[in-house]
Amino acid sequence: MIYRTVFGKLTLPSPRWYTCRCQTTEPRSFSPLAELLQEHTAPELLYLEAKFAALMSYGVTVDVLGEILPIGAQLNATTVQRHLLRVAERVEQELGEEQVMFVEGCLAEWEDLPAPDVPLTVGLDGGYVHARDEHSRKAGWFEVIAGKSIPAKGAAKCFGFVHTYDTKPKRRLFEVLRSQGMQENQQVTFLSDGGDMVRDLQMYLHPEAEHLLDWFHVAMRVTVMGQMAKGLTAQESTDASGDVEKQLESVKWYLWHGNVFRALQGLEDLAMDLDDIEPVTEGLKKLWKAVHEFQGYIAVNKPFIPNYGDRYRHGETISTAFAESTVNQVVSRRMVKQQQMRWTQRGAHLLLQVRTQTLNDDLRATFGRWYPGMQRDIHQE
Numbered sequence: 001m002i003y004r005t006v007f008g009k010l011t012l013p014s015p016r017w018y019t020c021r022c023q024t025t026e027p028r029s030f031s032p033l034a035e036l037l038q039e040h041t042a043p044e045l046l047y048l049e050a051k052f053a054a055l056m057s058y059g060v061t062v063d064v065l066g067e068i069l070p071i072g073a074q075l076n077a078t079t080v081q082r083h084l085l086r087v088a089e090r091v092e093q094e095l096g097e098e099q100v101m102f103v104e105g106c107l108a109e110w111e112d113l114p115a116p117d118v119p120l121t122v123g124l125d126g127g128y129v130h131a132r133d134e135h136s137r138k139a140g141w142f143e144v145i146a147g148k149s150i151p152a153k154g155a156a157k158c159f160g161f162v163h164t165y166d167t168k169p170k171r172r173l174f175e176v177l178r179s180q181g182m183q184e185n186q187q188v189t190f191l192s193d194g195g196d197m198v199r200d201l202q203m204y205l206h207p208e209a210e211h212l213l214d215w216f217h218v219a220m221r222v223t224v225m226g227q228m229a230k231g232l233t234a235q236e237s238t239d240a241s242g243d244v245e246k247q248l249e250s251v252k253w254y255l256w257h258g259n260v261f262r263a264l265q266g267l268e269d270l271a272m273d274l275d276d277i278e279p280v281t282e283g284l285k286k287l288w289k290a291v292h293e294f295q296g297y298i299a300v301n302k303p304f305i306p307n308y309g310d311r312y313r314h315g316e317t318i319s320t321a322f323a324e325s326t327v328n329q330v331v332s333r334r335m336v337k338q339q340q341m342r343w344t345q346r347g348a349h350l351l352l353q354v355r356t357q358t359l360n361d362d363l364r365a366t367f368g369r370w371y372p373g374m375q376r377d378i379h380q381e
Contacts, residue, residue: 001033005042006069012037041083043371045071049080050087051363054355055334057341058084088350091357091366095175098168101204119187120177121150123214123323124198127331132342142345144335144352145169145198148326151180157360160330160352163197165345174205182206191320193217194301213304214320215256221294222252228287244270244287258307260298267295330356 001014014033039046048069052061058077065075124147131140146160159176161169182188187208192198194213202211229244247270254263274288298305308318334355335343343351357363368374 001037001040003037003040003042004045004071004074006045006048006071008071009074043367043374046083046087047363047367047374049075049083050354051358053080053084054351054358054363057334084354085347085350088353090370091353092350095168096171098171100170102170102174102206119189120152120180120182121317122173122177122188122190122202123148123150123320123326124190124192124201125320125323125327126193126195126198127327127336129331129335129348130342132344132347142348143197144327144331144348145201146327146330146352147173147323149176149180150322154180155361158326158330158356160356162345162349162352163201165349169201170205173201177206184208189317191317191323193320194297194304199301199304211304212306212318213301214318214323215308216319216321216324218255218298218305219252221290221297222248222255225287225290225294228283228290232281232283232287243273247273255298255305256308258305258310260302260305264295264298264302267291267298271295330359 001012003010003012012033014031016029016031018029041049048065049061052064056064058080061080062075062077065071124145126143126145128141128143131142133140142162142164144160145163146158148156148158150156157176157180159172161172163169166172177188184207186206187210188206190202190205190209190211191214192202192211194217199211202209226245226248229248247266251263251266251270254260254266271288271291274284274291277284306318311318330352334351335341335348354363357366364374
């Protein structure tokens with residue numbers, strides 16, 4: 001039997017023993033060593049492979065481990081990838097069943113709970129990675145949802161998943177929040193870009209939750225439309241271009257103060273004014289389309305638009321800028337930037353589970369639970 005360790009391969013004799021002929025229900029032979037060592041890779045090596053592969057490419061992981069460990073050329077990228085996916089699948093098996101609603105108990109029970117900390121803040125956003133199933137590298141992408149939960153005390157935690165592959169997205173988010181000490185009587189603030197997927201994910205997850213549309217995405221869309229108005233060709237009236245910019249600023253002001261009704265009125269008036277501008281150019285068509293799309297975006301997310309100005313003055317979160325950086329940290333650095341690799345949805349999703357555990361400093365504790373011999377902290381040995 002070959003047993004892989006951080007010090008290299010061990011070749012162990014593994015004789016097979018025959019059972020007594022009187023034991024008719026038992027197998028004819030068995031291997032005591034195979035029953036004792038059901039895995040052929042030591043937990044310490046498996047941990048290092050999973051941790052490094054979650055942070056860098058499989059090829060670089062092989063090079064780094066070969067430099068710092070006396071294992072030489074005994075590792076290859078395919079083996080490291082297979083081991084990481086095996087770790088991720090084991091993590092997935094421990095995840096509980098998915099539920100439509102996670103609100104449990106009654107209000108009387110919640111009132112008996114200890115006084116909660118200040119609200120948890122959860123930011124959700126999406127990123128894209130290259131799809132391997134397409135014929136060319138530029139042919140297709142699929143979306144990855146990433147987010148971060150920031151408690152009042154303790155470290156923030158990130159999470160990520162491929163929503164078209166994952167069957168337990170709500171359970172995944174709920175377990176992250178529960179690991180940070182979330183109580184039923186604690187307020188949780190969810191901020192998202194207003195997309196259908198992230199909007200549905202956060203619903204019915206907590207009884208004291210509030211769901212807000214991220215101001216960053218609102219302001220960004222208005223800014224883009226303002227740049228399009230400035231970029232209208234000379235064929236359009238200069239006065240008309242200036243009026244469009246003023247109307248957009250007015251819409252932005254109404255949204256900042258949570259007056260969605262007047263903002264939608266302003267967008268409707270703006271769309272009508274754009275219809276009257278002659279001649280109709282490509283720039284004008286793009287601006288008209290952007291205004292109509294923004295009008296629908298605000299109408300759909302109307303219940304999630306607060307008074308941003310009031311929240312800002314009271315020091316409350318209004319933007320998912322931290323979630324934008326989380327997408328970069330969780331997804332882009334490992335799977336997009338300077339990476340030529342393309343991904344299957346399964347491979348990307350499983351990698352994200354190990355990567356987020358590594359970034360959250362939870363992977364060592366997970367291995368300690370699986371392999372009790374690793375429970376002691378290495379810094380205390």
